[in-house]
Amino acid sequence: MPKAETAQSAAARPRRLWPRGLNGKLVIGSAVLLLLIVVAVAAPWIVPYRFDEMSILNRLKPPSLRNWLGTDEFGRDVFSRTLIGARLSLLMGFAATAVSLAIGVPLGLWAGYRRGRVDEIVMRSTDVLLSFPPIMLGLLLLAVTPPSLWKMIVAVGIVYVPSTVRLTRSVTLDLAGEEFVQAARARGERTSYILHAEILPNAWPPIMVEASLRVTFAILLGAALSFIGLGAQPPSSDWGLMIAEARPLIDRAPWVAIAPGIAMGITVIAVNLLGDGLREALDPRMHRKGG
Amino acid sequence: MTAPLLTLDNLTLAYQTGRGTLRALNSVSLGVGAGETLAVVGESGSGKSSIAFATMGLLGPEAAISGSIRFDGTELVGLDEASRRDLRGRSIGMVFQDPFTSLNPSLRVGEQVAEPLVYHQGLTRPAALERAIAALGEVGLPSPRELASAYPHQLSGGMQQRVLIASAIVCDPRILILDEPTTALDVTVEAQILDLLDHLRRSRGLGMLFITHNLGVVNRIADRVCVLYAGQVVEIGAKEAVLGRSSHPYTKGLLASLPQLSAQGRSQRIAPIPGRFPDLVDPPPGCIFAPRCPFAEEKCAAPQALTVDDTGSGARCWKSGRLPGWPQADTAPRVAQPAGAGEEPLLRAEHLVKRYRRGRIGGGIAWTRKFGVLPWPEVRAEIVNAVDDISIDVRRGETLGLVGESGSGKSTLGRTVLRLIDPSAGRLLFEGVDVAAAPADDLQDLRKRAQIVFQNPDSSLNPRRKVGDAIARAVALQTNVPREGRRAHVEDLLDRVGLPRSYYDRYPHQLSGGEKQRVGIARALATGPDFIVCDEPVSALDVSVQATVLNLLDELRDDLKLSYLFISHDLSVVAYIADRIAVMYSGRICEIGDAKDVLSPPYHPYTQALLSAVPLATPGAEKSERIRLRGDRPPSEGERSGCVFHTRCPRALGDICATTMPPLQEPRPGHRIACHLPLDELMRAPSALPAAAE
Amino acid sequence: MAIYVIKRLLGIVAILAVMSVLVFAITQVMPGNVANILAGQFADDATIKAIEHKLGLDAPAYVQYWRWAGGVLSGNLGNSIIMERPVGPLIWEAFKSSALLAILAFIMVAVFGILLGVIAAIRQNRFADHAVSLFSYVGVSVPEFFWAIVAIIVFARYLNWLPSGGAGNISQGFWVWASHLVLPVLTLTLTLIAHVSRLTRSSMIETLRSNYVRNARAKGLPEKVIIRRHALRNALLPTITVLAIDVGWLLGNIVVVEAVFSYPGIGRLLLFAIERHDLPLIQAGILLIAAVYCFANLIADLLYAYFNPKIRYGHAES
């Protein structure tokens, strides 16, 4: 009786809703990320200079007490720009992920729950989308219309839709077989209710873990698109664009590229830590008892 | 008694957990001699596996161990890893509970069996493989040479378990530790494995430490028994003494919780152990069983000592010699249900069929012509006949028991009659209305009147919802209880299933398995149904919890005039609760009838085999004749003609069984057997049950 | 299995066909067409019309598509509109250069990623594990162009160990040829290795906790054997799938890396084509990349099946 067996071993390890002991990665990751978000939100009020305040005489100055991280080629304060850039980069990362979730999760739920033809169509479409290497898809989509931040967000979001669909679908497939879903059907619930109230809450943890890692991909992909010139629009600037623009000056004024580079590194590492931490905390397999 | 080969002395084991230190074993002392089988029994969490892991030295870093484990004069506690590794596999073999995950999926089984030989005895691979093949033959696997080059997934569970056993004994160990080796298997297969182990012990003089929670199995295999409760040995001694004249209340309680299998039907309710298993992080002071013990007195507040007499028997209870019998259940005796023969059945399935299509990567591809002309590749899917032309009815107030091996299609049938699965063919009448093909929107009446209780306490409740809300949702959907009244209504339901009202606001993970199962029952009751499918509702529970849940279901049926379709793979449970029993094999019903008719001759050969495979916990209740099925794993695929059981049937007649559908024979009204054997031949079968117990 | 492969190949062809329509549709709505670019600044409409006519761009979209598809079916990928040379050899040359880069990077990622992952898993929560984590976190945290530029400045400019870009020619000697590949391969590897090593680590940890590894321990096998024979084989299965996904990332990152290292590969060619709306070149480039990606996935699936006997030998009834 394999089923009876799994039931028993499952009974031996209670399903955990939230980590019992917080793990280090999770704590550090979320603390840093929280700090970054606070800084990003508060940036316009806490920056020492306006991010687009130019001073031609004062350009490419190395870090000093006046300009903590130096100035860039227009004499703009790199520190202020890095803080402001946090807004765009984080927005980029989170919004693009949100877009991919907004499109991918419902499709994945639907395909996984209904199976059959619906599933087939959705999966084959994701096959096609998945056959585009990510940056190509972004490029093609962005080439269609003039670049702007929200379009880039949508494009990057769409790049991640197929993988979101796949993940959601596979989680849903598992959950749809769970007995509490059967029970909901047995009491005559509608499909929409089952999807959003029974399956979705339980599908969230793995989706969130994936999504958090995807935020970093989105930030990096956004940076790559900025590098190619399809990203944020100056004078506002995300970190990717800042690095891309500072690159010809890198040995003359390395701080201009290094500051956003490090900021980006910190962000990506924080999100990664958070994601890994979440994964470890939420994945029951990670807590399997010795026996 | 020979000098023990393996001795545990005052073994104490603690796990470091997030909540604190968990005392999994507390001064455990026991010994296993050569050629002797010591069974360790206890409920889930009592520390059985911990004993095995401690002995094998497979504990993780979170475990702290003290005391002594000696094997043949060598102290194992604190032994260095290299010497330990040398003992493992060579002198002490181990077989794990779950054959499905204990074999490496990507290595051929022959290699897995041969491996220890290479590392312990320095054989070359080919030589080791020869020895492995011999070992595979010894554990009773057919054509071991071919099997050796198979991968684990190509074998059935029983075969996998044999492979595991083979790999554990291939180096001729002197002690074999078996951690619930048959729990994951069907009874028929379990019987084969137990026979095999018995044979091995005799032929090789193996000492066995046999871990199980099933007292029936203990009775079949053990010489001596050690009863474990919450990390303490509460009783130890010869099998006859422990099972026959148990002297610890806990052992008595365990035995009393077992539903008894007899052809007499039932009138007595089982009497479970009250209360809950203690939390080992914070165990009760004094006698650890006292909080649940019906005989507890003030004196029990002190810790108890295990007193062992010179026969090696003893119990951890100061009263052990002077205990009365386990108290009878205080609830009302069971009401026998009227047959209600004439009236219209509540539910009737006619020629119900459910087929699954199972695609297979690399499977066949057939060229068909699309639109008559276009050649079109089509994947040839395998058809699984999960439910194959089944006709049953369930009358009002009646419990129809459904037994069968794993994969025989019980769950599929149970869900199909509720239209949770759409049948492939056949009629399904609920109170005379055909709902087999009704559109989903027309099923509201069925949804209200027919409900289901599931097997798995963990998966049957949404972990993200309060239990009360889960029940309330059903109330909101299917009843007209006004919004304000719902909470009270749900609390009444919680009362009904014996849960405190405060559980309304709990989350599933805050409940024990038995409590979750009660919530599942309350949820099923919320719509006020007439009919409930119980899909193995007690299979995942410990015996004592199982007993309370069975009693609850029984009471509810009497109180609310419910009808059950009660699914189980455990014949004793079905025999205990059902009015009528249907025996299912590979998607078909081979025998159906009143419980007592099915449990006494004439039997369908399959029923007979099932019955004789059920291990009974009463010492001396030896069966007159053991019938053993060949192989396992009922095939349910493809086109099938003839009797589905003929491949394993010990009494098969020959070609006719393979080619012609067996006729339905009706020895008594309502008792039908699908078999080619003539009735009188079937009649001649000896009773598979022990001669009427008392 | 052969039939399965055929089925998958048909699937790939179908995907590529759908994709070609998709790409064509996208290029149709892109602002600015190739005629504008050919005509240059301030060209009058008549000039643009004349060029469009000459190139057949004034035909209805489906005719244009069909013309292209017909050509492809008869083995002719068409001419690059901008460069006026046949797309086939153009793409092929670029593809060969990129393939070299990609294959080397892929091998590095696979070999070192798996190695690091395994080491980290075996030494879980010890120094080696943390070092590997740190390395992979740092590797993924900054975009590849940043590393590429840092690499140029450090290795080419200041240390003068390696050329700063371009492709070597094997006729200039092996070392010259190989030295041009080092920095791009290194950059690509750095940004991808984390993905593989982290996945290998977690799946290795998981298999090390599996029942069959526990069983192998109970058989008294040496730890080395347990890791090699029992854990690694099974742990690598998910890694295979991830490696296939990484091929997609690799193909994307290569665009950027090629640009920074002036490496004449398909990524740059494609970027060039997209910027200029050179449809035949875009189509051929995207389809080739997609085909590579599809094949990578197919191979991954086959390898997966090969290493996973459950699929290779059909599954038993559950």
Next chain:
Amino acid sequence: DGNLRVAIPANLNTLDAAKTKLGEEYIMNFLVFSGLTEVDGKGGVKPDLAESWAKSDDQKTWTFKLRPGVKFHDGRLLEAEDVKATIQRIQDKATGSTARVNFDIVESIETPDKQTVVFKLKIPYSGFAELFGDRQVRILPRDKFDTVATSPVGTGPFIFKSFTPGDRVELVKNPDYFVAGEPKLDAITLRIMPESAAQIAALETGDIDLVWNLPLESIDQMKKNPDVVVDSTSTSTWDGLIMNAAQKPFDDKRVRKAILMTLDKPALVEVALYGQGTPTHTMIPPSHPYFNKDLPISTPDIEGAKKLLAEAGYPNGFEATLYVPVGRPTRERLGIAAKELLAPIGIKVDLQRVPWDKFVKEIEGKAAFYTDGFFSRPTIDTSIYPFFHSTGSWNTQLWNYKNPEIDKVLDDARAAKTEEERAALYNKFQALAEDDPAGAIPYVLNHVNAYRKNVKGFSSSPMMWLDLRETTIQ
């Protein structure tokens, strides 16, 4: 060996001289091909393939005599028919050559003999010979038009050997080049290296001998390297703020003037060009003899600008969208700086970066306000007339500028007979344009090449092509 390795930043689209549009492609035009004439960038015209030429008195008939015995790289002799076919091909709209407009004035081409080509013009045009020094107007063999895009055959100092798109172009010496003793190099390799860091590293380590059009921001750094020579020359390539007079509010010359008055030209040279440029009035560079030295470079006058704006009806300024093309860093920087500089007079600029192809299609010549820039042209007339004359081909698309006085000055200059007369007219033109600006042209750019010390006999050309005929490597 005599192989000069040159770094260029972008891939070549085409090798067909008639269709070239990029600086990198122009390099090829002058290495592989020859024109009838050669422009030295200081207003002078020299013979190239044409040994001599003569114009009729009405300046409408031009007769060119070809140098005898000039061979194409494939060995065939150059004939007058080749010249005729080449020009006719340029005139064909479907060819898409940007030089076509210049030849709209040609009525007919005749080839009385193999060495003579006669052009009949529709209007009198004194600068006609200079047109043949233009970038696209290279003489191609008439039987090889089909393959010229991939394997060009010309009469130039170097023979095309191979082109690996995205990687390199390889050229070898033309032993039959019609100027004896030239070229001195044996071969040239043009390496395509987009990343400036890579170019610089390659130059410093000797992987490359010469970096063409050194990125402006690297110049200071490069100058510190003793192994490298940085050679800078002033060009008439310019960037500017384009204001479309057909659209509000730029239809008012006071608005345009106010914007011009706000711009700090030397500062813009610093910001946009890292100092590698010269403030100017119009596209006539200060190094040019026609440059109006009496006219001071305007200094910012915020108050004056505000007043003008107020007069024009915008006392509080206005909002405007300024488009900048992506990938043209000087124009991007110019735009960003302009946004800041215009803020004090109340003009709120919304900056939009636009990809190049979209910029070409949708912005250039259509939008009201954007930054743009144009390459040096071989003659002052072709540099100015199309932009400032009300019938100028680019004016009508760029900024719809109409100033009858300027029209007259430019027409007069075309027909002028002496240099002094022309210089005076162009001086006057600059004064007029300063008073009634078409757009804001703050500076002309320097063209900077960097090469290793061992490269001799090289000097940067104001036309930004590479003249490597005299160059040697030691």
